[in-house]
Amino acid sequence: MDPIIILHAGLATGTVLLFATIGEIFAERSGVMNLGLEGMMLIGAMAAFSVTVATGNGWLGIAAAMLAGGALSMLHGVVTIHFQADQVVSGLALTFLGVGLALVLGEGLSKAGTISLLPKLTIPVLSQIPVIGPIFLTDQSVLVYVGYVLVPFSWFFITRTRPGMHLRAVGENPTAADAMGVNVYRQRYAYVLVGGLLAGLSGATISLAVSPGWFSELTTGGLGWIAVGLVIFSAWNPWRAAFGAYAFGALRRTILDIQGPRLLLGLRNPFFFNPYYGFFLQMLPFVFVIVVLIIGSREAVRKRMGAPAALGLPYVRGERGL
Amino acid sequence: MSNTTTERRSFRWPLELQIEPRMDSPRWLAPLVSLVAVLLALVMGAVVLALVGGNPFRAYAHIAGAAFGGLGVFSDTLVKATPLIFTGTACAVAFKMKLWNIGAEGQFFMGALGASVVILAGVVSEDASRVVTLAVMAVAGALFGAAWGFIPGILKARLGVNEIITTLMLNYIAFALVNYFIFGVWSESGFQMSRVFQRAAWLPRLSDLAEQFPIMRGLTTHAGFIFAVVVAIIAWYILFRSLWGYEIRLIGDNPRAAKYAGIKITRNTVLVLMLSGAIAGLGGMSEISGVIHRLQGSISPGYGFTGIIIAWLAKLNPLLVIPVSILFGGLILAGREIQPSGVPRLIQGIILFMLIASEVFLRYRVRLVRRTA
Numbered sequence: 005m006d007p008i009i010i011l012h013a014g015l016a017t018g019t020v021l022l023f024a025t026i027g028e029i030f031a032e033r034s035g036v037m038n039l040g041l042e043g044m045m046l047i048g049a050m051a052a053f054s055v056t057v058a059t060g061n062g063w064l065g066i067a068a069a070m071l072a073g074g075a076l077s078m079l080h081g082v083v084t085i086h087f088q089a090d091q092v093v094s095g096l097a098l099t100f101l102g103v104g105l106a107l108v109l110g111e112g113l114s115k116a117g118t119i120s121l122l123p124k125l126t127i128p129v130l131s132q133i134p135v136i137g138p139i140f141l142t143d144q145s146v147l148v149y150v151g152y153v154l155v156p157f158s159w160f161f162i163t164r165t166r167p168g169m170h171l172r173a174v175g176e177n178p179t180a181a182d183a184m185g186v187n188v189y190r191q192r193y194a195y196v197l198v199g200g201l202l203a204g205l206s207g208a209t210i211s212l213a214v215s216p217g218w219f220s221e222l223t224t225g226g227l228g229w230i231a232v233g234l235v236i237f238s239a240w241n242p243w244r245a246a247f248g249a250y251a252f253g254a255l256r257r258t259i260l261d262i263q264g265p266r267l268l269l270g271l272r273n274p275f276f277f278n279p280y281y282g283f284f285l286q287m288l289p290f291v292f293v294i295v296v297l298i299i300g301s302r303e304a305v306r307k308r309m310g311a312p313a314a315l316g317l318p319y320v321r322g323e324r325g326l
Numbered sequence: 327m328s329n330t331t332t333e334r335r336s337f338r339w340p341l342e343l344q345i346e347p348r349m350d351s352p353r354w355l356a357p358l359v360s361l362v363a364v365l366l367a368l369v370m371g372a373v374v375l376a377l378v379g380g381n382p383f384r385a386y387a388h389i390a391g392a393a394f395g396g397l398g399v400f401s402d403t404l405v406k407a408t409p410l411i412f413t414g415t416a417c418a419v420a421f422k423m424k425l426w427n428i429g430a431e432g433q434f435f436m437g438a439l440g441a442s443v444v445i446l447a448g449v450v451s452e453d454a455s456r457v458v459t460l461a462v463m464a465v466a467g468a469l470f471g472a473a474w475g476f477i478p479g480i481l482k483a484r485l486g487v488n489e490i491i492t493t494l495m496l497n498y499i500a501f502a503l504v505n506y507f508i509f510g511v512w513s514e515s516g517f518q519m520s521r522v523f524q525r526a527a528w529l530p531r532l533s534d535l536a537e538q539f540p541i542m543r544g545l546t547t548h549a550g551f552i553f554a555v556v557v558a559i560i561a562w563y564i565l566f567r568s569l570w571g572y573e574i575r576l577i578g579d580n581p582r583a584a585k586y587a588g589i590k591i592t593r594n595t596v597l598v599l600m601l602s603g604a605i606a607g608l609g610g611m612s613e614i615s616g617v618i619h620r621l622q623g624s625i626s627p628g629y630g631f632t633g634i635i636i637a638w639l640a641k642l643n644p645l646l647v648i649p650v651s652i653l654f655g656g657l658i659l660a661g662r663e664i665q666p667s668g669v670p671r672l673i674q675g676i677i678l679f680m681l682i683a684s685e686v687f688l689r690y691r692v693r694l695v696r697r698t699a
Binding site: 039043079082083087088089090092093094096097098099100101102103104105106107108109110111226229232233236278280281283284286287290291293294297298301302 | 374378426428481485486487488490491492494495496498499502503505506509510511631634635638668669670671672673674675676678679682683685686689
């Protein structure tokens with residue numbers, strides 16, 4: 005129950021959620037909701053692990069995962085952008101398809117052998133900073149550092165650059181964006197692809213770094229759906245997404261660790277003496293998501309931060325939108 | 327076509343696709359498009375099966391034979407179809423109001439838990455008659471399911487919390503809750519299951535009639551099937567023949583118009599999700615009372631999720647849910663023996679994709695025409 009260890013490990017799990025959440029923020033900012041995160045992540049985890057086992061090179065595994073996630077996301081793109089199908093149902097279909105495909109292709113993969121993990125880095129000098137150093141900058145997977153860079157980059161891209169402005173325009177008012185000369189379809193395809201690539205990366209983070217290996221469905225175990233929830237909590241802002249993802253990672257780790265000690269805050273630890281209470285601990289992450297959504301919705305009402313106005317709506321040129 | 331070299335640069339495909347919006351579509355078009363979509367999905371599933379080294383023809387022949395190839399297996403297919411009719415109807419009711427209840431699986435588990443509480447916590451005595459026992463179990467199952475629908479309903483209605491996420495999260499919470507009871511409270515001599523319920527808690531099976539009708543011997547179809555069909559018919563009546571159903575459909579089609587017409591959207595959000603949860607919960611009760619006769623962890627191979635596809639395939643019409651469920655029941659029954667285990671889910675995913683993609687043909691006329699000039 006060392007808080008440093010919990011936060012240190014929480015960052016790794018949090019990075020999984022961070023990639024998926026930020027990818028989904030990009031897609032939703034362009035007006036396309038993709039509920040297929042769980043499927044794309046699972047196929048990414050499968051692709052990453054199997055390619056790494058086959059080639060011995062984790063970087064190739066990451067590339068394969070991103071390609072697999074991206075390819076799956078394009079299916080969603082064609083169906084929702086060109087065919088104007090319902091984004092919710094298409095996202096669910098993508099989940100079924102991705103999970104089914106990952107299970108079929110990953111058959112027998114759990115016994116495929118071991119892999120060498122992606123390198124872990126300790127930043128010299130900076131890791132000596134008390135508290136922050138040992139948590140953030142010591143012995144973390146290289147992907148965790150990628151996550152640190154991705155957050156400010158995404159925020160800057162979305163809010164401070166011209167392409168980012170086009171992205172937001174397409175998600176808020178596609179008719180106006182189109183009149184302004186932005187190609188709505190091309191933008192939406194591009195950001196749905198970004199979402200798919202990042203979801204694949206998120207899956208690779210699980211199978212190559214956080215809990216290496218292939219455990220069929222349990223590899224992702226609902227993390228994709230939690231990421232969908234975090235997007236709403238984040239109010240489509242990468243900084244809030246990072247906070248939510250890391251906090252959630254730390255919570256997951258706390259739940260694992262809390263069943264260990266006999267005494268908790270000087271009292272008999274009920275989770276140690278009755279292991280069945282552990283099932284209630286298992287519920288906590290999901291309760292946490294619901295609570296976070298409740299808080300997020302109240303705040304959204306108060307601050308008038310809303311979802312992108314055109315989220316979920318197909319764009320058809322020449323038809324009156326909104 | 328390429329008769330001269332000079333034309334090659336300016337060669338154009340002589341046919342072109344013309345896409346124009348349809349003002350209205352003929353009645354036969356929708357079922358035809360769905361049928362073609364499902365057939366295409368099965369072909370694509372076969373291609374995938376072949377790619378991973380399976381034999382698609384054997385797999386499909388196996389599915390057909392193992393699901394519809396005789397009275398005995400057809401009876402088993404109906405057993406598998408029964409929970410699907412419940413979950414498919416539950417999803418159709420909620421989807422009709424554009425409430426995305428992805429939580430039928432959790433509501434199904436809660437229904438099973440509710441029905442088990444009646445037996446295992448001694449709510450009805452062991453000597454109570456079958457009618458009383460089953461009635462109390464059904465009520466408890468529906469109530470537990472409705473409670474699991476009430477939570478996302480009230481959160482959506484009062485706070486605008488996205489019901490997709492809450493219903494999904496409640497699935498995981500329901501699984502953990504059921505696990506707590508079967509591991510920690512009702513565990514029978516260390517196994518992860520409760521004791522077998524008394525006979526009064528079993529829904530009657532066709533094989534119970536074997537003494538009068540020898541042909542019924544070994545048939546596992548239970549009264550839950552009839553129960554499911556009745557529930558689907560009632561749901562159809564509510565949706566398409568009652569004032570409440572008119573409100574539900576109007577909110578689903580045009581919430582703004584519904585609001586101006588004075589329909590209470592918040593109240594209906596809660597009520598419809600509770601109704602949906604209650605129907606799925608009844609499914610859980612029917613499954614443990616008709617098939618498993620005890621509470622255990624593996625009571626559903628994803629009936630709640632398959633219900634989503636069934637509802638969509640049935641065009642959100644509870645009456646069509648019944649035949650579609652029988653087809654999917656066959657797929658699940660036969661799919662148990664197909665390796666790898668992800669195949670049925672993969673095929674379900676492809677079917678759903680093809681279905682929603684095919685709807686473009688209902689909205690647009692796509693024509694192959696000869697280019698002019």
